[in-house]
Amino acid sequence: MATVTILVSAPVTGMSEANGINDQGAVVGQDDTVFPFVWNPSQPNGTTGTSTRLPILPTGGGPSEATAMAINNNGDIVGFSDALDASGQLVERAVVWSGGGVRDLGTLAPDPNNPGSFLGSSRAVDINDAGLIVGSADTPSGARHAFLFDPQVGAMQDLGSLVSVAPDSSRATSINNAGQIVGVSAALDPNGNPTFEHGFLIAAGSGGMIDLGTFDDPNNPGQFFDNSNAFGINDNGMIVGTSDAGFDAAGNPLTGAAEFFANGNTPARLLPVQSDGFDVGPNNHVVGSFDAPARGFVLHSSTGLVDLTALPGMTGTVLSATGANAAGQVTAIADIAGATVGILIS
Numbered sequence: 001m002a003t004v005t006i007l008v009s010a011p012v013t014g015m016s017e018a019n020g021i022n023d024q025g026a027v028v029g030q031d032d033t034v035f036p037f038v039w040n041p042s043q044p045n046g047t048t049g050t051s052t053r054l055p056i057l058p059t060g061g062g063p064s065e066a067t068a069m070a071i072n073n074n075g076d077i078v079g080f081s082d083a084l085d086a087s088g089q090l091v092e093r094a095v096v097w098s099g100g101g102v103r104d105l106g107t108l109a110p111d112p113n114n115p116g117s118f119l120g121s122s123r124a125v126d127i128n129d130a131g132l133i134v135g136s137a138d139t140p141s142g143a144r145h146a147f148l149f150d151p152q153v154g155a156m157q158d159l160g161s162l163v164s165v166a167p168d169s170s171r172a173t174s175i176n177n178a179g180q181i182v183g184v185s186a187a188l189d190p191n192g193n194p195t196f197e198h199g200f201l202i203a204a205g206s207g208g209m210i211d212l213g214t215f216d217d218p219n220n221p222g223q224f225f226d227n228s229n230a231f232g233i234n235d236n237g238m239i240v241g242t243s244d245a246g247f248d249a250a251g252n253p254l255t256g257a258a259e260f261f262a263n264g265n266t267p268a269r270l271l272p273v274q275s276d277g278f279d280v281g282p283n284n285h286v287v288g289s290f291d292a293p294a295r296g297f298v299l300h301s302s303t304g305l306v307d308l309t310a311l312p313g314m315t316g317t318v319l320s321a322t323g324a325n326a327a328g329q330v331t332a333i334a335d336i337a338g339a340t341v342g343i344l345i346s
Contacts, residue, residue, distance in 0.1 A: 002311040005344040006336065007039040008051045018331040018342030019079075020070040020126075025049075027331055028068035028077050029342045036068035036079055036097075039344070042283065045327040047346050055102045057083035062090060070126045078124035078133050079206030086114040094124035094135050094149070105149050107137040116335045120182070121185035122156075125173045132182055136171035142294035146172035146183050159202060162186050162209050163194045170200070170209075174279070175230045179204030180202070182239050187211065189226070199241050199267075214243045215267055228267065232279035240286050241265055248338045270299060281324030283284050288334075289320040296321035308332060308345060318343075 010016045010029040015275070016031040020038075025045040028038050038296040041049035058065045059082050067082035077097040079113035083104055085091050088321045094105040106118035120138025127133045133149040137156060143166065161168040162185040170185035180203060187198035199212040213230040225244035270277060275290035275297070286299040294309040296318035308330070314334035324329040330345040 015340040094122040136174035285324040289319035
């Protein structure tokens, strides 16, 4: 029997999301479409606990909201918050919450008129136990690039792109404790134009992107589908994401299917149906959504596919699973009694 914990009350809208979990069972997300929160269990990996809203960067009284995306095993949290740049313009900034405070991580575009300040927007989406942070940020050229933020250095490193012609956009989505980084970058189509997106891998300390490619097109030997995304990597080096997929076994069109990447080799399909792989836990539990309308799943070699909506004790519909920890707990977003809420499944 699954134990389902609704993490926050979201008193105004009733809406919330659960975006990340650590190995002690602490969960981060957003409630009431405005407030970042951390939910800490009463005991490690417990099913009851307390939710605390996190501070948001000041915006001078203007619109202000933030989202917490990931939490490491030291309790450090990353995400993004509305903020003001040096000119007073409303922007969105990558942030880290640590020790009760919030820190603006800046962007990849220093402000030449205000030393120590930055132009543009950024988002942080993952953090490892060493405090290394990844995400995406605006650059001086106006493109948005994947970044790595090392707290020992105190500045963002531009991770570049798979292409050298505009638009050369990229974004990092996950980092493991070995320092391996995955994400999504602009990629070239057969005409040499950067109209595709491909998942990428950056080996720890290498700085160079490996194009993870897409599924083979079974109807056109030697050719590949157009787009792929790498969304999560665990400490075992397992990478999960989504790729264009063509058709299922019954000939129905699929715009995407969850996939597993291995060391930059051709990806392998995890599910034969419409699906997205959003993350992979320490023990290789793959989580995401599948089918249409979408339902959350967990996939593991020991259990096969588990439809989270069908679990005994589940009420409502699990729309998507977003994370898993070493204890097998899963974060998800569910429709319960007509409200979209972040939940913990234990």
